Amino acid sequence: MAVLTVTNLSKTFNLGTARESRILDDISFEVSGQTFVSIVGPSGCGKSTLLNIISGVEEHTSGDITLTSDAGGPARMGYVFQDPRLLPWRSVMKNMMYVQDDQSRDTVARAERYLDMVGLKKNADFYPGQLSGGMQQRVGIARAFAVEPDLLLMDEPFSHLDAITARGLREQLQDIWAQSKKTVVFVTHDVVEAVELSDRIIVLQPGGLIYEDITIDLPRPRRQSDKAVATLQADVLARLETLKAMAAAEPVAEPVA
Amino acid sequence: MTDQLVMGPDTGPSTPAAPDREAAARRTARGRRWRRTAVLALGWVAIYAVWEATSWWFGSRLLPRPHEVLQSAIEIIETGNFVGDFSASVLKTFAGFGVAALVGAPIGYAMGRSRYWRAFFHDGVTIAGTIPAIVYAVMSLIVFGLSNLGPILAVALVSAPYVALNVAEGIRGVDNQLITMSEAFGRTPRQIRREVLVPTIVPFVFAAIRMCFAVAWKVEALTEVFGGRSGVGFQIRTEYQLYDISAVLAWMVLFIAFMLVIERLVLAKAESRLLAWRPEERGAAL
């Protein structure tokens, strides 16, 4: 588990001469312990950018981020990207081992276990180019799980998969999360998924502000047939619709001359 | 390759008529293969005829007839002294490549990674790449005189600019998302270099080597002709001084054949092995 504190975070991209676009605007939140946080919001509102900043691969413009493991040391991180991001010249297994700090037998066994979990044990020796897009994405998921991170960042990990595979992986994600005590930050545009998985949903609005921070206190496993679940889903969905309407109504910002 | 292209469209749809069409396509493909072989043979016959005619016209003292050259070639092979000279030439060519890689790859790496180094090296490397190979051969002779180092230097000078430019191109084409991924998982710069950057540039280095190879062994032989102490070029000079034109030609033909074999078999094999992960190369790897 990890302690993640984001304070007054802002991000602007420089678009060349005297033009910049503000993607994240004064965002603050804190996540710690065995929490599953979803970040939802319309396309282009800065969700991936936020994850990239948390993971440290992208700079932020102002504000603070601190990340430690709950024991106090540096947090180990796993990242499932929106696309697979595998090394095309390494086999599936070598890709799994590339992100591991040690190459011991135990680690190999663990990597194999997670590969098995996503149903790709048979494909350990394949090159990524020999797998379908969905299979590659599953390798990406297994790779992030296999580092057994304190903080797991996931960027729409299931959006490229068929419904049945996605459901299976969603269940496994919940099991792993329940057993292995991780802090998860999960980006999705699928409200149903967010309500099913999360303790908390942060809704981002266009322009990169936090529109709402919803705590969900429903028992698990959550079923579609459960009335409280369905109500909440409809509720969050309605709010997102409002946001989309807002984004559409907003005049396109003219660059300052 | 061509056969696949011919058969490709017909193997897809599995309509009831497909077996017939497949068989027909196979027949067509066989026919084409046969015709291609025939045309190829015809080409060789034409070369032979032109050669015979020319040597008849100029006299076989000036241009020996094909069978005389063949006889010389057989003699060279039978006496066995071609092995030493061939391996000397090949070793020098590859030593030259080694030097070119040692010098060219870091320059290319710097050019690919930083705009400043790119600006610094760009014109120099481009000019070095356009200087004719013969100039490098002469320069190497001036520097090293009668020595084995001359051919090595000539090959290195010819190849290094290609290696540098190709590596630069490769580095600039590196997938930034893979670097981002590596950083997110806390990989060190050294690991990123080894697992992301180097594999990215391998195909480019190979392209450079294959491109250079065709020029390099000619430059190597040429330099040997003027200043070598061993190797095929050296033998050509010796035979020339003895005025044995058919032996000169025999060495040349043997060397060309040998280098083509190296290029087709050794380089192509090594390449398809190293690049087995590429989808196009899959068939060759499995």
Ligand SMILES: Nc1ncnc2c1ncn2[C@@H]1O[C@H](COP(=O)(O)OP(=O)(O)OP(=O)(O)O)[C@@H](O)[C@H]1O
């Ligand atoms: N390098 C960049 N330079 C300029 N603008 C960028 C850059 N990267 C992202 N952006 C902009 O930042 C905004 C947010 O992008 P981001 O990828 O974070 O969106 P997202 O919320 O993840 O969207 P989606 O749901 O479609 O994945 C977009 O408007 C995009 O145009």
Ligand SMILES: [Mg+2]
């Ligand atoms: Mg995104």
